Amino acid sequence: MTPRPSRLTVLAGPTAVGKGTVAAEVRARHPEVWISVSATTRDPRPGEIDGVHYHFVSEERFDAMIEAGELLEWAVVHGSAKYGTPRRPVEAALAAAPGPAGDQLQALARCGRRCPTRSSCS
Numbered sequence: 571m572t573p574r575p576s577r578l579t580v581l582a583g584p585t586a587v588g589k590g591t592v593a594a595e596v597r598a599r600h601p602e603v604w605i606s607v608s609a610t611t612r613d614p615r616p617g618e619i620d621g622v623h624y625h626f627v628s629e630e631r632f633d634a635m636i637e638a639g640e641l642l643e644w645a646v647v648h649g650s651a652k653y654g655t656p657r658r659p660v661e662a663a664l665a666a667a668p669g670p671a672g673d674q675l676q677a678l679a680r681c682g683r684r685c686p687t688r689s690s691c692s
Contacts, residue, residue: 578664585647590623604663609635612651625656 583589593605609625611632620626627635632652635641644654 578660604667606655606660606663608653609641609656610651610653612653 581589581593596603597605607621607623607625609627609632611627611629612624614620614624614626618624618626629652632644632654635654635656636644640657641654642657642660644652646652
């Protein structure tokens with residue numbers, strides 16, 4: 571049996587719209603789906619676990635991640651906290667999966683370089 575090609579899917583939406591709920595439901599129904607963990611400078615909320623819900627990092631560490639190109643994309647939310655997608659785990663997940671998802675990753679990376687302070691590219 572030929573393995574199904576990998577696919578990079580981006581779940582995007584405004585703050586508190588329910589992205590985490592959707593991601594949790596996808597994961598519950600399809601445990602084979604890998605979901606990246608975003609980095610953020612905000613403080614953890616009750617029940618959130620570092621490395622599970624988010625990677626909680628300092629402003630200085632986040633800025634260093636930006637400078638080093640360690641994020642595929644990032645944004646400032648509500649003028650205060652920064653959120654971003656760490657590059658290495660996504661690249662590793664795509665490299666381990668079969669299929670042409672590398673092209674999709676490159677497109678997302680280009681988007682992040684064009685508009686690093688916006689949540690979407692136009």
